[in-house]
Amino acid sequence: MAEYTPMIQQYLKIKAEHQDAFLFFRLGDFYEMFFEDAVKASRELEITLTSREGGSADRIPMCGVPYHSARNYIDQLVQKGFKVAICEQTEDPKQAKGVVRREVVQLITPGTVMDGKGLDEKENNFLAALTKFDDGTFGLSFNDLTTGENKVTTLSKDPQEVINELYSNNVKEVVVSSTLDQDVRKRIIDNCNVTISIEDDTVIPESLTDIICKLEDGKLVMAFGRLLNYLQKTQKRSLEHLQTVQQYYINQFMRIDLYSKRNLELTETIRSKGKKGSLLWLLDQTVTAMGGRLLKQWIDRPLIRREEINVRLNMVETFIEKYFERHDLRDLLKEVYDLERLAGRVAFGNVNARDLVQLRKSLEQIPSIKSIIGTLGNKYAVDLAEKIDACEQLTELLNHAIMDNPSLSIKDGDIIKDGYNETLDQYRDASKNGKTWIAMLEKQERERTGIKSLKIGYNKIFGYYIEVTRANLQYLTDGIYERKQTLSNAERFITPELKEKESLILEAEEKIVQLEYDIFVDLREQVKDFITRLQDLSKIISEVDVLQCFATISEERHYCKPLFSENEVYIKDGRHPVVEKVMNSQEYVPNDCYMKDGRHSLLITGPNMSGKSTYMRQVALTSILAQIGCYVPASEAVLPVFDQVFTRIGAADDLISGQSTFMVEMLEARNAIVNATKSSLILFDEIGRGTSTYDGMALAQAIIEYIHDNIGAKTLFSTHYHELTSLADQLNDLSNIHVSAIEEQGRVVFLHKIQEGAADKSYGIHVAELAELPNTLILRAREILDKLEKSESNQMLISKTQSKEDKMEYSQESQLSFFEQAKTQSIETSISKKDKQVLQSLKAINLLDMTPLEAMNKLYEIQKRLS
Secondary structure: OOOOHHHHHHHHHHOOOOOEEEEEEOOOOOEEEEEHHHHHHHHHHHHOOOOEOOOOOOOEEEEEHHHHHHHHHHHHHHHHOOOOOEEEEEOOOOOOOOOOOOOOEEEEOOOOOOOOOOOOOOOOEEEEEEOOOOOOOEEEEEEEEEOOEEEEEOOOOHHHHHEEEEEEEOOOEEEEEOOOOHHHHHHHHHHHEEEEEEEEOOOOOHHHHHHHHHOOHHHHHHHHHHOOOOOOHHHOOOOOOOOOOEEEEEEEOEEEOOHHHHHHOOOOOOOOOOOOOOOHHOOOOOOOOOOOOOHHHHHOOOOHHHHHHHHHHHHHHHHHHHHHHHHHHHHHHHHOOOOOHHHHHHOOOOOOOHHHHHHHHHHHHHHHHHHHHHOOHHHHHHHHHHHHHOOOHHHHHHHHHEOOOOOOOOOOOOOOOOOOOOHHHHHHHHHHHHHHHHHHHHHHHHHHHOOOOOEEEEEEOOOEEEEEEHHHHHOOOOOOEEEEOOOEEEEEEEEHHHHHHHHHHHHHHHHHHHHHHHHHHHHHHHHOOOHHHHHHHHHHHHHHHHHHHHHHHHHOOOOOOOOOOOOEEEEEEEOOHHHHHHHOOOOOOOEEEEEEEEEOEEEEEOOOOOOOHHHHHHHHHHHHHHHHHHOEEOOOOOOEEOEEEEEOOOOOOOOOOOOHHHHHHHHHHHHHHHHHOOOOOOEEEEOOOOOOOOHHHHHHHHHHHHHHHOOOEEEEEEOOHHHHHHHOOOOOOOEEEEEEEEOOEEEEEEEEEEEEEOOOOOHHHHHHHHHOOOOOHHHHHHHHHHHHHOOOOOOOOOOOOOOOHHHHHHHHHHHHHOOOOOOOOOHHOOOHHHHHHHHHHHOOOHHOOOOHHHHHHHHHHHHHHHO
């Protein structure tokens, strides 16, 4: 390092401590980057890459961004998943001996953004910390630095639970230990698209011990300690807005894994990954940022305690009945700014005067909001109203201190009201009177000299001056003016009297700006005393906002209040809430769903495009809406409280993990089969279609039987294997339903109506015709279908009551007839010695004791032997 200049040596020393971040190194009015940082930043930010002498033989790559516009560049890097270390001058250059001292004052990362374009006002920005305990279980903690929210939980040894929680909370960054398994890290990165950071210190900082007061488990304290240490080391400032850590358990809520959340499009759509078209998009009639964030949390975590659900539903019912009160409440809530994030900015020290005006305006609405809620006549509403703290002292303080339209910067003055500080008023009076004197002097000099264009001006370099055009210089004959500056068409002068007044005015203005800044900083410290009260207030306001939102959407969309049963599903005229809205003027065809004892599983058949997947999804979405406390899209609804929802809908390869569509399908099916209970809801759409016909149908049948016999969960299973419909004769709790369609003049018309019984055909070629495939292709497909239907064996389904020998004989004959081998040929004479060994292996298999995945693996093994 000796060959570099002292300044570059300083840069390299600081950079060595922040190797995983872009170092924004303050030089005058710019943040500069050097070496590899400069090369990468110029590419990512599309800015010019230059170079400079650094003391070595070669020039050093360099790029920079202006200090005043650095925020935009920082936002761009952080949104791309990078970290930015802000390095500032920490001593006055005039007093420095040698190189000015510089230090990193803050590390901005994807999980620690406090403001900027990277923040969505209606979404939390969670940072997470993952800790693996000695027993193999995991501890997972979360913090939203912008709001101060903290929570922590323990999870099983299965990394999939970790991934589900990270996905649910839309985490941007995960802090882990340096020793965490690489395969766990890879799974997190592949599934959650997060930045990984390292922190090995888990001891709670002494200054923050108060926020863990509710944690009794030492493992949880360690899990949250990792998060706190990372926050302290990156932010390097007060974190007094952090709220008390709340412990939660994942079985306290309806569990919906990340695959099911994606398939149901709860908070984002599968195709665009955007909010529009999701359930969140449909529901979001909140009018505050806090309410929008809480709504997303509720959708991610539906309730499972009936009492809590009914409290919300009763509040929604009250809001629907009290239309005018709800309308007035919405108007008031529109004037409430983001109290949670305003409190965070106060604690963080980056709040400005306009933020405090927003805080004051918000608090001014609270008394009226409290009054409306208290008069709704609902017991829970009365309880909420009693808890509302309007923070009157803070409102009065801000009203007395801050101007209605203050300047944006807290260092430019014009933020504190007259009458708040006596000394400030005196300075302002001196400044005002001085300027009045100058105006009078200008008028006096015009009259005295007869120069009507004479003016008194001011600039920061020369101060106050008297300006006279060249054409009028002849009128200055008394020698009072002293020449100060010569311009192309004018001369500027001063007088001793003007210089004296200038000194008084500028001194007053300088003192005004400094005093206003000092007063504001003191005021900010006073506001800090209200942070906890503001956070408590924001929780109530956000809850009220979400509940009125539910009432608004329920009334607009004609939803009904659900009732709850022990084990029965009864949905009359159910609709898919999002599809119904997107269709607009088109008439949506509603459908019923009925499941009870003796009818826990529904096997759904019908053509493609007829609405099977939509029907299945609407049942799940109806259940989720009910359990978050919202009315549901139906004319009547009676539902059980589901503990979990599992879906296997759609087809997609997992290219990152190297898994095919079929493997993804099997893994998602396994997840449901292993974790579902009798109180769960399972949606399986076209299971088994990703492999050969017989493999797929065998797996589909085995899965249906396994869920029916061993789990007993409410199940909707759609399929194109019409042969499976005969299972309804063998399984007591399975019923057939189908989506109806009719043919008119050779074309299929989808009625989108669910009816009892099995579908008579698939209409696949009709769908291909609708897709406008070539006519010759369609005709050939019809010809092939006709031949296949004539040659197809009448029996394809394996009865559970058949013997193993019967099953083997049927299997052989089916396969032989499929390949059009002579049916009269004896099986014993047509197979080789190796094939006979395979047959013996098949006879030894007990299919009923195997899971679908085991059956698939066994089939693969046998296929290899035959090959």
